[in-house]
Amino acid sequence: MKVTKLVALKNNFFRVEFDNGAHLRVHEEGLIKHMLYNSKELTDEEFEQIKSTLDFDRAYIKAIHYISFKLRSEYEIYTYLSEDFTDEVIAHAIERLINENYINDNIYAEALKNTMLNTTDKGPLLLKRELEKKRVSKTIIDDAVEAFKESIEPERLIKIRDKELKRYKGSKNLFKQKLSERLMTKGYTGEFLSMIPSEVELDDAEFFEKDFEKYYNKHARKYRGFDLKNRVIRSLLGRGYSYSQIDERIGSIEDDFIWSDDES
Numbered sequence: 001m002k003v004t005k006l007v008a009l010k011n012n013f014f015r016v017e018f019d020n021g022a023h024l025r026v027h028e029e030g031l032i033k034h035m036l037y038n039s040k041e042l043t044d045e046e047f048e049q050i051k052s053t054l055d056f057d058r059a060y061i062k063a064i065h066y067i068s069f070k071l072r073s074e075y076e077i078y079t080y081l082s083e084d085f086t087d088e089v090i091a092h093a094i095e096r097l098i099n100e101n102y103i104n105d106n107i108y109a110e111a112l113k114n115t116m117l118n119t120t121d122k123g124p125l126l127l128k129r130e131l132e133k134k135r136v137s138k139t140i141i142d143d144a145v146e147a148f149k150e151s152i153e154p155e156r157l158i159k160i161r162d163k164e165l166k167r168y169k170g171s172k173n174l175f176k177q178k179l180s181e182r183l184m185t186k187g188y189t190g191e192f193l194s195m196i197p198s199e200v201e202l203d204d205a206e207f208f209e210k211d212f213e214k215y216y217n218k219h220a221r222k223y224r225g226f227d228l229k230n231r232v233i234r235s236l237l238g239r240g241y242s243y244s245q246i247d248e249r250i251g252s253i254e255d256d257f258i259w260s261d262d263e264s
């Protein structure tokens with residue numbers, strides 16, 4: 001069989017046509033490697049051997065293109081190539097990529113750790129989850145997470161606290177619980193809460209008054225007297241306000257008719 005035509009395609013690929021109607025899609029690297037020029041003659045065995053080799057080359061080139069946008073884990077490369085190639089071809093391509101250091105899960109984990117540290121306020125548990133999703137080995141994950149933990153400074157956590165403080169509307173006592181929950185969703189374990197100063201500048205008087213009116217108006221539609229008072233107290237305690245704070249507010253209106261059991 002003889003090469004009859006070379007047609008240039010996109011991304012440095014060529015369509016190589018043969019006189020028996022067969023054709024191959026070849027990257028320019030493979031074109032040179034296999035000396036596929038016009039009028040080149042091949043045996044059937046040579047054709048099949050080149051075809052098999054080109055599959056390896058195409059998988060390699062496709063992976064290089066995929067990696068060019070950003071670092072990828074070995075599992076990501078495998079998943080990406082599995083759409084078009086057999087496991088044998090993928091294994092061959094990945095072996096070459098590892099040998100040439102295009103795939104290195106240690107470097108991948110380190111890069112992801114640095115990105116999360118420098119561009120986000122996420123914590124080490126989110127790094128762990130992300131690396132687990134990418135099927136990185138446990139040893140590499142453990143090392144990356146530990147390095148992440150060692151890099152966390154109190155200032156990082158204080159920034160998260162201050163950000164939450166700006167949008168928080170509620171009792172001072174409940175804020176610490178809410179902050180703890182927020183830190184957990186961001187991937188921090190309880191040990192990091194102790195790195196944040198316990199005292200926060202939060203005047204909850206305004207929020208207390210709004211919550212007091214809210215729960216009083218809500219319960220007053222159904223209850224009167226002691227039952228009303230008890231339900232208001234329970235609701236405000238549930239919002240994190242201290243009993244002394246609630247008792248003082250109720251005491252200021254204790255003699256008013258609103259606490260009376262008499263609805264008249």
